[in-house]
Amino acid sequence: xxxxxxxxxxxxxxxxxxxxxxxxxxxxxxxxxxxxxxxxxxxxxxxxxxxxxxxxxxxxxxxxxxxxxxxxxxxxxxxxxxxxxxxxxxxxxxxxxxxxxxxxxxx
Amino acid sequence: xxxxxxxxxxxxxxxxxxxxxxxxxxxxxxxxxxxxxxxxxxxxxxxxxxxxxxxxxxxxxxxxxxxxxxxxxxxxxxxxxxxxxxxxxxxxxxxxxxxxxxxxxxxxxxxxxxxxxxx
Numbered sequence: 001x002x003x004x005x006x007x008x009x010x011x012x013x014x015x016x017x018x019x020x021x022x023x024x025x026x027x028x029x030x031x032x033x034x035x036x037x038x039x040x041x042x043x044x045x046x047x048x049x050x051x052x053x054x055x056x057x058x059x060x061x062x063x064x065x066x067x068x069x070x071x072x073x074x075x076x077x078x079x080x081x082x083x084x085x086x087x088x089x090x091x092x093x094x095x096x097x098x099x100x101x102x103x104x105x106x107x
Numbered sequence: 108x109x110x111x112x113x114x115x116x117x118x119x120x121x122x123x124x125x126x127x128x129x130x131x132x133x134x135x136x137x138x139x140x141x142x143x144x145x146x147x148x149x150x151x152x153x154x155x156x157x158x159x160x161x162x163x164x165x166x167x168x169x170x171x172x173x174x175x176x177x178x179x180x181x182x183x184x185x186x187x188x189x190x191x192x193x194x195x196x197x198x199x200x201x202x203x204x205x206x207x208x209x210x211x212x213x214x215x216x217x218x219x220x221x222x223x224x225x226x
Binding site for chain 2: 001032033035037039043044045046047050051056086088090092095096097098099100101102
């Protein structure tokens with residue numbers, strides 16, 4: 001069974017800072033099958049990054065993704081007030097989708 | 108505008124049955140899979156399962172296999188998630204989301220349906 005472990009659980013930063021969220025998979029992941037989502041309180045998740053490093057339509061270029069194998073990361077350069085939210089990684093493999101437990105980015 | 112419109116909030120008693128829905132609009136419904144994701148109160152996202160509206164091929168998370176049924180009526184561009192016997196532990200928000208064919212992410216999400224199961 002695939003497990004995605006995100007770190008840290010909570011990230012406390014200020015507007016203008018750089019944020020990095022990590023996601024480690026228990027087994028190697030095809031990077032084409034890896035994505036990141038943002039969820040704000042009371043809202044549905046929003047696709048940010050797919051294929052490990054491609055930004056979804058309308059996502060600002062301060063968001064970037066990287067990684068391969070078992071280690072992936074999401075970086076937000078120059079935090080804006082609207083970026084404070086919960087971030088989830090997600091992978092697909094063996095006909096199953098798996099989410100990480102989430103990282104809360106707080107002011 | 109591409110949208111997934113979900114049915115309204117439900118309050119049920121343990122042991123009751125329920126079916127919630129997700130209607131797609133603004134795109135070709137059969138060209139995208141529809142997945143379901145659970146979010147229990149104060150918790151993270153859990154993948155429930157997914158269905159291909161073109162041929163009703165369905166896959167379930169092992170955690171939800173046998174607990175729920177995912178179905179689709181492509182004539183009205185609507186996917187469903189149903190329970191035959193609800194439990195208090197089914198209390199959660201359930202999101203539907205669209206997965207493009209040949210890709211492995213969810214690009215459009217519904218706003219969620221809140222299901223509350225309480226005696």
